[in-house]
Amino acid sequence: MSLLYLHIPYCKRICSYCDFYRTAALQSLPATLVRMREEMLRRRDFLVDRHIRTVYFGGGTPSLVAPEELQRLVDMADTLWDCGRLEEVTVEANPDDVTRDYVAALRRTAVDRVSLGIQSFDDGVLRLMNRRHSAAEAADAVKRLQDAGYENMSIDLIFGIDGFGGRVLDDSLQRAIELGVTHISAYHLTIEPRTLFARRVAEGKMREVDEQTSEREFRRVHEVLTGAGYEHYEVSNYALPGCRARHNSAYWTGEAYIGIGPGAHSFDGDRLRCRCSSTAEEYSQGRTEYQSETLSTGEQFDEYVMVSLRRAEGIDIDYVERRFGGGHAEKMLAAARRWQQSGDLVAEDGRLRIPPERFLISDAVIESLFE
Ligand code: SF4
Numbered sequence: 001m002s003l004l005y006l007h008i009p010y011c012k013r014i015c016s017y018c019d020f021y022r023t024a025a026l027q028s029l030p031a032t033l034v035r036m037r038e039e040m041l042r043r044r045d046f047l048v049d050r051h052i053r054t055v056y057f058g059g060g061t062p063s064l065v066a067p068e069e070l071q072r073l074v075d076m077a078d079t080l081w082d083c084g085r086l087e088e089v090t091v092e093a094n095p096d097d098v099t100r101d102y103v104a105a106l107r108r109t110a111v112d113r114v115s116l117g118i119q120s121f122d123d124g125v126l127r128l129m130n131r132r133h134s135a136a137e138a139a140d141a142v143k144r145l146q147d148a149g150y151e152n153m154s155i156d157l158i159f160g161i162d163g164f165g166g167r168v169l170d171d172s173l174q175r176a177i178e179l180g181v182t183h184i185s186a187y188h189l190t191i192e193p194r195t196l197f198a199r200r201v202a203e204g205k206m207r208e209v210d211e212q213t214s215e216r217e218f219r220r221v222h223e224v225l226t227g228a229g230y231e232h233y234e235v236s237n238y239a240l241p242g243c244r245a246r247h248n249s250a251y252w253t254g255e256a257y258i259g260i261g262p263g264a265h266s267f268d269g270d271r272l273r274c275r276c277s278s279t280a281e282e283y284s285q286g287r288t289e290y291q292s293e294t295l296s297t298g299e300q301f302d303e304y305v306m307v308s309l310r311r312a313e314g315i316d317i318d319y320v321e322r323r324f325g326g327g328h329a330e331k332m333l334a335a336a337r338r339w340q341q342s343g344d345l346v347a348e349d350g351r352l353r354i355p356p357e358r359f360l361i362s363d364a365v366i367e368s369l370f371e
């Protein structure tokens with residue numbers, strides 16, 4: 001089975017922390033949507049397994065696109081691949097795009113899950129991040145979607161912001177729980193080069209949080225959300241029972257996906273990975289270029305170790321033996337021993353996993369198990 005990712009790298013306003021590829025030059029968006037349908041047609045044979053299981057509209061801000069246009073893309077996919085048994089169709093949305101009319105129109109499409117970029121329920125944090133919405137608008141957007149039947153909803157929250165931990169973080173988590181959202185992606189802020197935040201840090205107007213604060217806040221998010229019944233199933237992802245993100249989970253288990261749109265990544269489910277390297281402007285004019293790489297067995301192994309140890313299930317030792325050979329499994333288990341003694345790795349039921357509350361400090365563990 002395969003996945004379809006549709007990338008809309010357009011935003012009305014640029015957030016202070018964002019280093020994703022995106023553009024605020026919205027004038028090329030209509031032409032890009034046309035080119036995306038062309039790209040699907042052109043690259044339809046990229047997927048060997050033509051059964052599409054999930055569709056994901058990511059960005060950027062896909063909610064800048066009218067729901068009817070999103071549906072046209074799904075309809076186009078349905079003519080090229082088998083979309084008869086879709087398990088999940090997600091759209092990322094900005095709270096201020098989620099008007100009553102937008103939600104009503106969205107309900108008439110195949111979209112059955114919304115991922116809202118809320119980031120915080122604190123107006124001070126939202127202003128600092130240059131987000132387009134207020135905390136009240138975020139809560140209203142959640143309720144509007146729930147009232148329309150979008151029970152299956154994810155929200156993004158960011159922590160690790162200097163001066164906004166403690167009560168501010170607790171209040172945001174509490175608000176998310178009270179609203180009954182079924183899935184929460186909680187990310188630690190990273191100050192990326194060439195962002196407004198990086199400039200503020202360089203000018204001494206803002207600080208990165210120190211390591212202890214990072215760990216404390218990570219553990220606090222873990223405690224509060226797991227205490228409220230959410231399963232911490234991936235380093236940055238929490239879900240109520242039965243509400244894990246199917247599309248993202250399939251990335252982590254190595255399923256094939258095709259990414260359509262400027263900047264989108266694709267993976268053939270085996271060794272080939274590629275990315276559309278054209279800018280949105282170039283893409284909208286029909287100028288598409290791709291960068292591709294073929295993974296060696298060692299790279300495939302390292303990737304499997306990395307994504308598996310970031311998930312609650314961890315590494316399947318039998319699978320490592322079958323896919324990469326007994327030598328890989330033996331070396332990996334030998335390297336794992338010292339982490340088992342320190343409690344950073346747990347071996348049980350044929351699996352090797354990191355306890356979720358230790359996910360944040362897992363980099364050293366993961367790297368020591370690499371090829
Ligand atoms: S909405 Fe998302 S992609 Fe757009 S600028 Fe903000 S963080 Fe970046």
